[in-house]
Amino acid sequence: MRLKGADMVMECLLEQGVDTVFGYPGGTILEIYDSLYKYRDKIQSILTSHEQGASHAADGYAKSTGKVGVCMATSGPGATNLVTGIATAQMDSVPVVAITANVALPLLGKDSFQEIDIAGITMPITKHNFIVKKIEDLAPSIRKAFKIAREGRPGPVLVDITKDVTVGYGEYEREEINLNPNKPLSLDDAEKYRESLEKAVKLIEKSERPFIFAGGGIKASDASDELRIFAELIDAPVADSLMGKGGFDGNNKRYTGMLGMHGTKASNLGVSRCDLLVAIGTRFSDRVIGNASTFASKANIIHIDIDEAEINKNVYADLGITGDAKYILGKLNLMLKKQSHSDWMEEIECLKNKYPMKYNKDVLTGPYVIEKIEECFGHDTIICTEVGQHQMWAAQYFHYKNPKQFITSGGLGTMGYGLGASIGAKYGNPKSRVINIAGDGCFRMNMNELATASRYNIPIIQVVLNNKVLGMVRQWQTFFYNGRYSDTVLDDQVDFCKVAEGLGCKAVRVTKKDEVEKALLEAASYNGPFVIECMIQEDDKVFPMVAPGKSLDDTFDQDDI
The missing domain is CATH 3.40.50.970 (Thiamin diphosphate (ThDP)-binding fold, Pyr/PP domains)
Known part of the structure; x- marks a missing residue:
């Protein structure tokens, strides 16, 4: 089927299950917005007051649904106004695809009106980005962008399309897209984890004061149920990071509150006293660990994260396991026998009772x-x-x-x-x-x-x-x-x-x-x-x-x- 480039963008968005985009129109992206008008019964376009608002809206959409959020902006200042939102999504591992339009190919590199190298600007703050200069590259680039945004450790991807591509015509054939790319591991893949999982089980079984620290990766991998079962099995308290909030039920008796600079005393002191820290889906931010040399200094540390670059980056781990938290915890739950640490859990409960959260109840706060x-x-x-x-x-x-x-x-x-x-x-x-x-x-x-x-x-x-x-x-x-x-x-x-x-x-x-x-x-x-x-x-x-x-x-x- 022969389609205009702008219409091809809409068809690719429909392939990806996109129902809403947030953005702001302008000169170079007018063809895409014209197509949005034609496709308005299938994709709703939300005009924000500022492009930064569009990027944050796409982020909030993604975090609250688990789907990829989409934002759009025109070239030059429209594109640069997305930068803060793209960087925000990158730091929090949020799947967002930002679509920008640039000046026509003959005008690139000539300081044309509202021309900016948005791909160069965003290179350090995206998982990947694309500059689409040929109509035949348009659909493959958009498909790759969504795949990259959602697979592995999620993050933002930018697709910059020259205006001549949006007005040109090319061949388009619809593809059926797998919207859940993190497939179950094969037997061969599972085998490579066996040694690490067995080591983890041994560390857990010899521990008398285990503590679990849950980061945002628990939420990204949809591992809340596996985390709850794991905490019961190893009989351990659970703290979370700011990004991990909601990954473990805040009303659960094992929950000790947030860890770090504004964490609870029960969490901070508990991690300082534990002999095993199981950290899952966290990058060990400086706001979490404080002084790295004293963090969990009495503990062996097991660090589970989908991004290998996070292992030993900020905190040395006695055992690092690179993989999806849902899969790793699920395997550990099958391998572990029920542990009991009643004295330790009683000590944590005493800390919670001794240092409750409190504020001035006499005035509005x-x-x-x-x-x-x-x-x-x-x-x-x-x-x-x-x-x-x-x-x-x-x-x-x-x-x-x-x-x-x-x-x-x-x-x-x-x-x-x-x-x-x-x-x-x-x-x-x-x-x-x-x-x-x-x-x-x-x-x-x-x-x-x-x-x-x-x-x-x-x-x-x-x-x-x-x-x-x-x-x-x-x-x-x-x-x-x-x-x-x-x-x-x-x-x-x-x-x-x-x-x-x-x-x-x-x-x-x-x-x-x-x-x-x-x-x-x-x-x-x-x-x-x-x-x-x-x-x-x-x-x-x-x-x-x-x-x-x-x-x-x-x-x-x-x-x-």
Whole structure:
């Protein structure tokens, strides 16, 4: 079948099961947007307020569905506006395909209007990228892009298409695509794991104080059930990373909370005391391990990860197993006998009871709002966040049960991420309630996406915890810079409620604890985007905390100060 290049793009998207794209049109991508119009009954196109919002929406869609998210932009500044979102997806291993159009082939390399080498710019922050200069390369490149984005350790792929390819004609034949490329391993593949799995079993069986650390790979590999069974079999407590939230039920008796800089004392002290740490699907970020030389210093470490480059990168592992977490845990569960570590589990329970999460109950605070959200809406709610204090409170005080329930920017820490991501999550999960939690500093970054929410009447709830400062930066300035609050005070004349109303949303301001529940229930019953601004104190802190470069043993909280 002979098709125009732009129509070929649409057919390739349909092959991949794409139902929604997020983007912003412009000169070089006009042919593709014209085709989107023709295919509008099969693929919905969401016009965001800014290309960065489109990239974050694709990210949120992917994280909340497990499918590949798609964003589009024109050449030059349109393409460069995607860069932050692409880097965000790369750091968090999110399958996103970004499609950009560039100037026509004869104009490449001549500093033409809105020409940019977007493939060169994004090379360090993508799994792979393509420059399509010939119509016969178009369909194969798009198919490869989706395959690369979703297989192995997921990540973003960019496809840049010259304008002459979008207007040209070529032969197209539809292909049936396998949308689940991580196939079960063959017997030969399984054999290569035998020695490593047997070593793991021996380390586990001789351990008296095992501890499990679950990262985002648990969610990416859909290994939550295998993790739960594994924890029962080896009779161990479980901590998670920020990106691992929801991979293990936050209400499970074995759960000790998050590990790291703002992890619980039970998790941090537990890892410091254990004799075996089984780490699954984690890159051992500096925010998790603190001082690498003292991290889990009493323990043998088993590190399971699909990316071989992560083994021994930040933390030395006594046993590294490169493979899919679901497969590896499934095999271990078949090989292991039930272990019992009652004394160790009792010690962990004592730590949980001795060092509970706590905050000032006398005034309106971020943790109170988070707990109220959980109380009002339960666990069918998808929680998105921006980055900062509110993000840590959302990680600490909401008990996540489902692996696709918590959507945040972990590795890159992108302020302005959450609102776009919440729009993507809502399109991916139209029957789920979606709430984005922001601080006032982050909300300023991309609050223009409220216009997107109102344009399509997307019923998301935007909660802004407003302390009129850059809260997390101010916290560091308090502890490490002798209270020199350089450029972190945001006490100006901006009225977020009026801004929200001006962008077509409904908004209320909350100043007291007893107003929170009423506002949340009103927002839930409103058929459209709703903003709740909660006024909290400027010097509220996130506790516990580990100072940069310190050991997890040095975790401190308000009582220690």
